[in-house]
Amino acid sequence: SPLDQFEIVPLIPMHIGNFYFSFTNSSLFMLLTLSFFLLLIHFVTKKGGGNLVPNAWQSLVELLYDFVLNLVKEQIGGLSGNVKQMFFPCILVTFLFLLFCNLQGMIPYSFTVTSHFLITLALSFSIFIGITIVGFQRHGLHFFSFLLPAGVPLPLAPFLVLLELISYCFRALSLGIRLFANMMAGHSLVKILSGFAWTMLCMNDIFYFIGALGPLFIVLALTGLELGVAILQAYVFTILICIYLNDAINLH
Amino acid sequence: MPQLDKFTYFSQFFWLCLFFFTFYIFICNDGDGVLGISRILKLRNQLLSHRGKTIRSKDPNSLEDLLRKGFSTGVSYMYASLFEVSQWCKAVDLLGKRRKITLISCFGEISGSRGMERNILYNISKSSPSNTGRWITCRNCRNDIMLIHVVHGQGSIK
DSSP states (O other), rough: OGGGOOOEEEEEEEETTTEEEOHHHHHHHHHHHHHHHHHHHHTTTTTTSSSSSSHHHHHHHHHHHHHHHHHHHHHSSSHHHHHHSSHHHHHHHHHHHHHHHHHHHHHHTTTOOGHHHHHHHHHHHHHHHHHHHHHHHHHGGGGGGGOTTTTGGGGGHHHHHHHHHHHHHHHHHHHHHHHHHHHHHHHHHHHHHHHHHHHTTTTOOOOHHHHHHHHHHHHHHHHHHHHHHHHHHHHHHHHHHHHHHHHHHHHO | OOGGGGGHHHHHHHHHHHHHHHHHHHHEEEEEEEEHHHHHHHHHHHHHHHHHHHHHHSHHHHHHHHHHHHHHHHHHHHHHHHHHHHHHHHHHHHHHHSHHHHHHHHHHHHHHHHHHHHHHHHHHHHTTTTHHHHHHHHHHHHHHHHHHHHHHHHHHHO
16 A cells, blocks of 8 residues: 555553553654754864865855854844844754654655654654744733734724634644645555556556556656655745744734 | 544654754754854855955055055155254254354254255145145144254254
């Protein structure tokens, strides 16, 4: 079945009472991805930030850093530079985590951590709660004016407040579900098509053998597409966080 | 659908929190990580901007500044030598011996120095006609010099 690849298997079973926190294959691949990136960061910045003239790996890390920094600078408006950079580490870490987990999922026979909605929803909901707290911290109870756009006739106000409240709360859900669905759909599709090609190859028939080239090329193209989607979804997640943060700070 | 298996939820959440915060701490700690990257980027930007400044200093404006500075030092050397000459005249005059000759020589010195000064000022005004500020300061300097000469002349006549 194409959904078998998302199966979570406990590698080291652990539980206290009813709490099962076994070390699973999901955790193993998360650990591998993050330790790979931490090693990269460590080797790049080992002597107080690395070389003045960067090599390829250092330019890669600096590229990622600059990319997220520009994102934060451009998307969050109305604040001085120092206050903006208060949010930068959190956004950078989220982006790096998602980017590398998505990319690692494209390695054959590995496990895609972000294809489980618990992971993406946990991330998006924690960030959503954090953004709401930032909004209340900045504006106090005035933050509720976020729910009522300016210049609305008074009889419409109750309905609009309800609508805005629902749309505000569904932001978190849509943020998590978007990433999860993209990852899961892409991986299932690649798995289905490659299974199709494999079955045709095993038919011991020359026509099927030639026909199997079709799905094979589609799988090849889809792999490229999935790599693009992996990068794009991490970017979309990050830019949406920035936009929501901007909304919470500047109250549209 | 394996995503709906409720037994794995707590385990996934637990390990996600653990690894995510470890990742956060390792990336954002002091020393290396993000701070190291930002440090090296700032240093590089600063060095690049300095290099830009040295390149800019080769354009003609700064050359004109350099010329102005050279002229002003030259003029001040001239004035210094003039001042020394007049000092010497004064000293010779105060000795009181061979009064007539010293008087004549003093007048000769003074008129010579005036001619020199006129020439210098003429040259300066000719070389930098656009620089009115310099011209005014030169006029002021000239007045000072004239004052010195007048005082000096009175001393020698007496």
